[in-house]
Amino acid sequence: MTTYSRNYPKIVRHTLLVVLVAAAALASCAPTVETEAADPMRITVLYTNDEHGWIAADDRRGGAAGMLARWRENEGYVEDGPFLVLSGGDLWTGPALSTWFEGEPTVDVMNEMGYHAAVLGNHEFDFGRDGLRTRADQAEFAFLGANILDSASGAPIDEVLPYVIEDIGVVRVGIIGLASMRTPRTTMPTHVAGIEFADYAATLERVVPEVKSEGADVIIAVTHLCEEEMRPLVGTATELGIAMIGGGHCNERIAEVAQGVALVEAGWQFAAYGRVDLTIDPGSGKVLDVAVALKDNPPGTPDLDAEAIVARWQAELDDELQVTIGYTEDGIKRNSAAMANMLMDAWLAAYPADVAMSNPGGIRQDINPGEITLADIVGVLPFDNTIVDVALTGKQVLASYVHGSRRPAIAGLGQSGAKYTIGDMPLDPDAIYHVLINDFMYAGGDGYLFAEYDPAGYMTGIDWRQPVIDWITSLRTTPNDPLENYLDTEPR
Template identity: 35%
Template sequence: MVSGFPPAKRAENPPQERALLLPPAHHYSLHPTIGDQIMMKRVLLIGLIALAIVAAALGSLWLSSGSVTVSVIHTNDMHGYVEAETVKVGSQSFTMGGMANVVGNIDRWRAANPDHTLVLDAGDIWQGTFISSRSQGEIMIDAMNIAGYTAAVPGNHDFDFGQDVLKARVAQAHFPFLAANIIEEATGRTPPFLKPYLITKVGNIRVGIIGLGYPGTPFITKPSNVAGLQFLSGAEAVNHYLDGVRRQADIVIVLSHMGMDEDEKLASTVAGIDVIVGGHSHIVQTNAKQVGQTIIVQAGSNAQYIGKLDLVYDRLHHKVTSFTRANEVVPVVGTTVNAAVEQMVQKKAAEAAEILTKPIGETLVDLDNCYAGECPLGNLVADAMLAAGQADAHPADVAMHNNSGLRARLARGMITYGNLFQVLPFGNVMTALDLTGEQILAILEKTVSGRPGNLVVSGMTYSFDQTRPAGSRITRVTIRGKPLDRQAVYRVQTIDYLAAGGDGQETFKQGKNVVYGDPVVDVVAEYIRQHSPVQPRIEGRILPR
């Protein structure tokens, strides 16, 4: 055994064994005196104390040498999907997803291991549906409070309503929000409404949980939403806190909204993490991954899946010896429903139904959203923006919307406001500004620097060649049918997210004569009403070479 103390020295001449000197025997009479009675009581009391000490020691040894199962229930990227979806299979049907079913599953699993269960969420909680957005996420936090969550991490979309709303949701929650890699620019410290980590006990097992937000958040949200904040790399933050957390915890969990790729990199480069509970990439990781000694899990998105990772912790050797490998993530189906959450959701759904279910028009074709390049849905949205006439006195020459802001598809047939809100859930507003041809060219160069085009457009076309050097990939641009004039000034209709430099499009911030208009979702809804039935198609507006 290695010890920090110096070895004991052996005596050169050990002392001879000595006879024990015992006190003289005490003679008891058949009729003990009062003194004898007191002595007997003292002996009995000392014996009972000794037995209690031995029992406590044996109990402590048993507690420290056995194994215990810690259940980590986890969700991520629920995006405000409070309502369940009815799924039909032949003549049978069942409900899937929705917060009443999520919380019902949590209730059932916690009941099976009540003293050793954690419930964690890896971010992007409330933004994405009309019902949740209408209350700016209050209903989601109410449901999570009922479920008894242990901790959550703020995802990038949890900043979409601004820091004041995030602070309000954190204050509403009965659990902390963790983000070790989000700091204040002014102080270099974690903002007061967040915590870098949490040490909690489940039974007699100490669990340390370090939170990580998405490092790229400043590039994909409005700058005002993250003003004054700095987002560090996950590895930098974990390395800063890990040793201290490790000393206080038996099990260390990183609660991450960085995405699966970054979680795997973290696991491979930073030793000492037992589990990474992840989010952001919406992966249904049915079977738990293991990278080195770190277990990685992620449970899909939109409250349709939930994970339950059982960790067997060996208290004698102080380590996790086994864990749930297969079917760690399962669909959220309506076998067990939390009645309180269901009642709350039904009330909010009834209030929203009058708006959401109102038909606004019809599409004659399926309209899929597109990750990059041109698609009919993108053309529909951009055309609606250009036709809205909200560019002030000078009509807009061009409309631009980012592909990544189109979040759902529209199926052929009737379109309701609720359907359209799922396509455009962010609450962005129309924003018109003046840009020179040179600035428009810089914006287009940026949009083809990664994916093959991340701007759907109306009133213009552009061609590009991604094999060419950066800065020279745009090969041709037309506006209103004429070649782009680099010196000319054009009126551009876009959204406030891009106008503020979102998606890394800093050139938009150079725009002049800025005018704000209506929410984009309402503008597109009105366009569909006026032009129904719609049948947009690909027209060659964006041409890769």
């Protein structure tokens, strides 16, 4: 039988340290048996999810270095103590500090923080399989995904392990990863071609016995699942003896015990973390009690080593990206009409087409007041997408525009009374129009149907940020003539 723990370097981390936490307060929970019964021991899980590359502190969050300091001071965290540090995925796609380097800074600092394992989020595929492989090689923690299967072989893809087993004192903890079955619709679909994301409960039913046969006493599931998908797994978890389910993806805040199973999801962006305490009878390995809490990570005193890593990457980024391209007096909000209009107008200005549209989920960050740099634009559009030119009928343009619960950022398509217009003309449902979209949408991301409408869409190869950078640069804006003078702030 395959074992996924024996050759794993982290497995020895705890073996020399039998840390028994004498918990007097837990005496009432202890088995009322003979006096030689060992005191219960406690294993503490520190849990984050959807870190999204927010390793630097700002005025709202303490960042990775702040969180590590908080763990040490408030939770008594030591790397070789009875702790497990786990992540629910979506580690690195976010601000330029992480995205520009394809996530390397985030994995660097997570190594320093002592993570043991992270399940793959959908965004772990944003830089393709090669990008994922590079990060997996760099990480000193395991990338997990028991249900991420190679379609051809049916085995987990090379970049992940289905589970790891960590020895903490005399207790063996099996940590199983579950990725979201929706991953092909929430990352570039071409990046997950040939991969199947298998059913959650069926995967647990298959893998838990294997983990137990490897000697695991305690089982934890680390998942990239939102609450609506985590909660239905509680019954399965209870049956299989899973003590905790960690979630991710929806950036929710969950800390509760349901039918004896700890459920935890800790917001996102290193703004909070979960603490789960498992009280265990070291003799039988039985979990006697679970407790869960959510804690915030506001700005605070950072851990110096982690801060040095962040600072080193920030210096590298500064060198590359602190080129000023313009000036905004008030800044531009991520979800504003001004932002959506600017991005799409810039696309249409750069490339001959009738309409530009881009999914709102791809616009990720505000532009702050003051000088605008390349880094700001990378932060607004962190994903490495390119522009695709598709030919659509007027009817298909409209169907795409109203598809989904949020309207895409749009340019070229207007409304005059109850009628839609393209350019200055009424939209003709049967006419053919050229529409600029991004390659995420073209590949079927967010459920768009562009490839069905136009299987011969033209991949322009243009980085979707480049027209925006070019447009802002061309205006030569200054404090006396800020970008505000050129923005269309009217919702479309």
